[in-house]
Amino acid sequence: MQIEIEKLTEAGQPFAHTYAAGELSLEEEWARLLSEARIAGRVSRKRQRVHVSGTVEAEIEVSCDRCLKPTPVAVKSEFDVSYDPPDADEASENMELQPDDLATSVYAGERLDVDELVREQLLLALPARSLCRAECQGLCPTCGVDLNEKKCDCAQQEIDPRWAALAELKKKQ
Ligand SMILES: [Zn+2]
Numbered sequence: 001m002q003i004e005i006e007k008l009t010e011a012g013q014p015f016a017h018t019y020a021a022g023e024l025s026l027e028e029e030w031a032r033l034l035s036e037a038r039i040a041g042r043v044s045r046k047r048q049r050v051h052v053s054g055t056v057e058a059e060i061e062v063s064c065d066r067c068l069k070p071t072p073v074a075v076k077s078e079f080d081v082s083y084d085p086p087d088a089d090e091a092s093e094n095m096e097l098q099p100d101d102l103a104t105s106v107y108a109g110e111r112l113d114v115d116e117l118v119r120e121q122l123l124l125a126l127p128a129r130s131l132c133r134a135e136c137q138g139l140c141p142t143c144g145v146d147l148n149e150k151k152c153d154c155a156q157q158e159i160d161p162r163w164a165a166l167a168e169l170k171k172k173q
């Protein structure tokens, strides 16, 4: 979905779109849409700056952090984003001054790409860690067996790599 920037007004207008599950790719190998994705919000323009706010929601499949099993995660996010044209000197200066300001992006051309906005917002809203279930046992770091399904004979002496480095150091002294 694209929104024509030229036609936007300062008062703004509501917009909404529902993407069917196969309609939008998240363009990441580790995440894909499981359900339809819904976006609804309001878009306005003041001079060259476009402002979009609203909510986006979907169910996304990622890999469990411990056992890599496909795991559904429900995501619902509120966003509030501003876009500047790529040729605005002032905009690029602002971006250099505030590299951390995620809320200002640059739009290319005459249309605002809502697909890209939805993709960005959904990926941003994903939790840093996703587990298939809280008590997931994960994979054995030695043989790779899924410890949820079977036990293995590897010695249970996993050492935190930080401690291992410390032990190494002590040996040398
Ligand atoms: Zn798991």
Ligand SMILES: [Zn+2]
Binding pocket: 140, 141, 142, 143, 144, 145, 152, 153, 154
């Ligand atoms: Zn093992």
